[in-house]
Amino acid sequence: MPETTMTMAAAINSGFHCAMEADDKIVVLGEDIAEPIGGVFKTSKGLSTRFGERRVRSTPIAEGTIAGAAVGLALGGYRPVAEIMFFDFVTLTLDQVLNHAAKFRYMSGGATPAPITMTTTIGTSHFGAQHAQSLEAWFMHTPGINVVMPSNPVDAKGLLLTCLTSPDPSLYIQHSALLYSRKGPVPEEYYTTPLGKAATVRSGRDITVVTYGTGVGLSLEAAEELTGSGIEAEVIDLRSLMPLDFGTVFESVERTRRCVVVHEATQFLGPGSEISSRIHENLWGELLAPVGRVGAEFTPVPFSKALTNHPTVDRVVKKVQELVC
Amino acid sequence: MPETTMTMAAAINSGFHCAMEADDKIVVLGEDIAEPIGGVFKTSKGLSTRFGERRVRSTPIAEGTIAGAAVGLALGGYRPVAEIMFFDFVTLTLDQVLNHAAKFRYMSGGATPAPITMTTTIGTSHFGAQHAQSLEAWFMHTPGINVVMPSNPVDAKGLLLTCLTSPDPSLYIQHSALLYSRKGPVPEEYYTTPLGKAATVRSGRDITVVTYGTGVGLSLEAAEELTGSGIEAEVIDLRSLMPLDFGTVFESVERTRRCVVVHEATQFLGPGSEISSRIHENLWGELLAPVGRVGAEFTPVPFSKALTNHPTVDRVVKKVQELVC
């Protein structure tokens, strides 16, 4: 397939183009997504011109009804995308997404699946505490919705196309710190990246680092640094958090016998806590150290650049050294 | 102190009376809470007559603004209670409660704490999947809000009074399956049950069962059954989930060297996953088995009485036997 170097934002945009070309049931709703803006993160650039304002609608500022209308569109046979500008604003959609979309298949005994795709973006501390939360754990804890979070342009496109064809509702999370900084070759054509398949992005024998999203770059940096002290870390990018590829995780940890989970979400009751628990339950007696976790400290996201509660390369390196020594 | 035998609902009602008598800044907002109804669970019985409709207001059906008005009242120097009828409906309040109340102290550098108390009730499967969720994990994962869940009348009153005097916002969770079934002697006077202090409700040497809410009765039943096979289980009622009394948990598990966490919340990324992870991290090398977890299976709450995804006495017994054998 012909490839082009793209940012993650461009890869997502390419994904939308491919998807909407292939399936005219796909419609996109969100604030400022139509031209001339094409979305505040530019991920829907060109779509309304190409596919018309009926399929790509800029909406009033009303997240609950953006999500709810998506649920209705799904029940009406469409494949809606509800773009929620910042992850924090999903608080306004949870009745529709978690009480309705995620449960509609179950509550109807299979008759009314509601395969919406909700896309959203994690902000940075520049915006303050109401624009920077990582809330994937809430969704993973609530049965009935896929959760994906790409760390690079190829997966960003492939996972989007997967969500848009999944029979189930999906939460698609992008990170504003990655959208323009990560570039890479991306096939121009339609392709999908499977749900529930992690990618081993670095091999190593001493410890497994399980991560996703912004944690991937961080962990790869930490791994490079760790080679200095003779530690070879394997790094797994989960890509999809629900379903989660425990098979790949267990297989790796069985070899390395040590593991640390890294994510930007709050560490306390974050995705790492489930992963850690399951590793202990499944590999009892085979570990050389307890599973470590490096997530956000238990605070809101502070604004000042002098403070950060997020994982850093240093924290990952330190945690690995603590476990491997 | 003189005591009366009360249901949990009556104990909560008694707590409201004591609190509102002691502090005229306490105001209560919620649907149908004023007389003649006194709340659909009768927990606010008599309050509007005794303290007036200005302090005990039946509101329009608008959970977001019930919560938001409570936040405003708190910023205005009051001690508001926002009653949200069913836990599932907190989905409509999360912007106010988790983006605002829980972060207002932090985002203002300490200037604007917002000590609201949100009370809510977990329903049962009789109401179906939209009235029976246990969502405490979402709140525990989000820094800035206390989370309590009593399992008996004495704690129900004491924890309510604690929330109503805490400098921080609190989520107070009651369970409809306990409100009228659990009876016990409750002091008539004002008293508080401390935050972050678990109660050891049964002593045992072989395994520690960490639980709260409906899990307590269930675990005590399981413990009785287990004596038959010679297993003595210690049962810890956490009572407060944020802050969480890890000290009591670790001290017990250090002795028993085995642990299972039981709760009605979904097991996957439920409170038990954090507790399990921390036990492994802190008591590495001292455990005789991995920490077990018994929570709800990964499904919405099914309606039919033929199906249940909740923990049962059997499941707890089986899990303990598996860990102790």
Add this chain to the structure above:
Amino acid sequence: MSTQTPGPSHEALKRMYRLMLTTAVADQKSSAEAKAGRLAAAFYPVRGMEAVCAALGEVLRSEDRMVSTYRNLGDALAKGVPLRSIMAELYGRVDGTSRGKGGPMHLQDQSVGFTATTGVVGSGMPIAVGLAMAAQLDGGGSATVVTFGDGATSIGAYHESMNFAALWNLPVVFVCQNNQWGEHTPIAQYAPSTELAQRAASYNMPTVKVDGFDPLACLAALQSAVDRARRDEGPTFLEFVHYRLTGHTGTADYSYVPKEELAKAMERDPAPTFRKWLLEQSIFSEPEVEAIESEVRTYVEDAFSYAESCPFPAPEELYTDVFADPTFVRSLSDA
């Protein structure tokens, strides 16, 4: 009772009476079963709404989609959901509309356009907005109807949905069932203005206040709103004013309801009032009416016995329908 030209046909009047009565009888039996403890489910009676439901039944076709609430028995019957499936769901049986997994608040029947019901006040409205968008994208010709109570007009979802519908001129009919109570609180206590149709007019869509106890008035109002939607001319808000003739749930105390108010409303109890009118107008003879009544009673009895005879869902059903593919969910379970 209002009349109009041309009035509904003889057959239509018969269907309407049958539907009103079926609704009332099935409702009363459900409440009785719940009170007796034989029906272990939250049941929300629809007594008082029979006229509106009968009109919905007469006006709507299968391709029109409806979103309803927990108070859905009359809506489901109006849309043509078999009472057997409804009752089997209430009893948690696998032959219920939702395989027993949803329960009374979550009836559905895609074959007749009874698309979804929700237990969360107001939440059906955004979903109806989306369904109407789908209908519009499909090329129009059908109506989406969403039912909700007077209390639901307080919630944000109502506002957002009315706004979306007006903005995009969506083929949706907002059917507000004003029974004058929001759970246990009377409308005058929670609303600064009790004139709901008048308030809704601020959304720039036609709004009509209708006597919800009058089946022919209901029929006329619904017909023109639904026709408007079918012609893709945009949304309509209809306020049907009637009264809740029972408690909020099948088992709830309602001693707080003012006696005279209730008695006055009871005088307009839709099914008996319509019966009287049908006889007075000599539209039907007493034996004809009695024939309908005995037919209805048999239909209802049959549905209850059917429901109780149906099997429960098998244990494995716990894990299916979470996702299309049950593998991952199954893999998480110890059982």
Add this chain to the structure above:
Amino acid sequence: MSTQTPGPSHEALKRMYRLMLTTAVADQKSSAEAKAGRLAAAFYPVRGMEAVCAALGEVLRSEDRMVSTYRNLGDALAKGVPLRSIMAELYGRVDGTSRGKGGPMHLQDQSVGFTATTGVVGSGMPIAVGLAMAAQLDGGGSATVVTFGDGATSIGAYHESMNFAALWNLPVVFVCQNNQWGEHTPIAQYAPSTELAQRAASYNMPTVKVDGFDPLACLAALQSAVDRARRDEGPTFLEFVHYRLTGHTGTADYSYVPKEELAKAMERDPAPTFRKWLLEQSIFSEPEVEAIESEVRTYVEDAFSYAESCPFPAPEELYTDVFADPTFVRSLSDA
């Protein structure tokens, strides 16, 4: 420019011009710093709103509480928050209004009744409802003011709050800053009716549409709404129509804004227009105006240099202010 009897005093006019200019100058400098990359924060300009803010400053007292948004610079200055503290917050310094932990979207100053700001559209309104309840419980005599944009009228919280305020006759003033854009989407594209004051009238409260470029019209409308609140006579909705004279944020592209529309609005740019009027009416002489201007420039420059000279919060501040007692949070940390 509207005039009224008795008009504002000479001193009042001076204060208003000073406030308008301070707002405009500090705003422009903040945007410039953000564009230059020296201010690493999302900054939301207030250019176009200076007249409304000046009126707010003139009408409100410390005991009146205000809830504002991300677009809060003018509101904060109107309420009397020192520009030094504001700027220190924008630069993430410990001497900022929020110890640098909140950032530009989360200014506050309890000493002057600048109670809270929120970055979530519409979320200030329910909070203002609660503050107004508190004021009412306290015995009244003060007003709660909440500011928000035109776009915020689409969201559920707006509806719910208007309804609560009307129902309970709360002493709150809803100040809708209609700059005719909801982020990058023009009002006519997201609202079925652009007459916001007219729409709001359905809530049974007085609503007024005001020329938001005219400081004296703003003053009159605000004064009567605030007086009404202080007398505990209930809520008022004020729509101030003006125009966004910049991009949505300090760094955002706004080439999509129709050139003529913007040019027309620019002709009414509040501070220069008011200056011209003050001179034309011979209220102030040119040297008097210039004295104010130089004073303002010094004030703004000082605030920026102060901010950049302030220390950052100490690392331990990460863990404080999550709860009143930092012990538990600290115990969870490895650090």
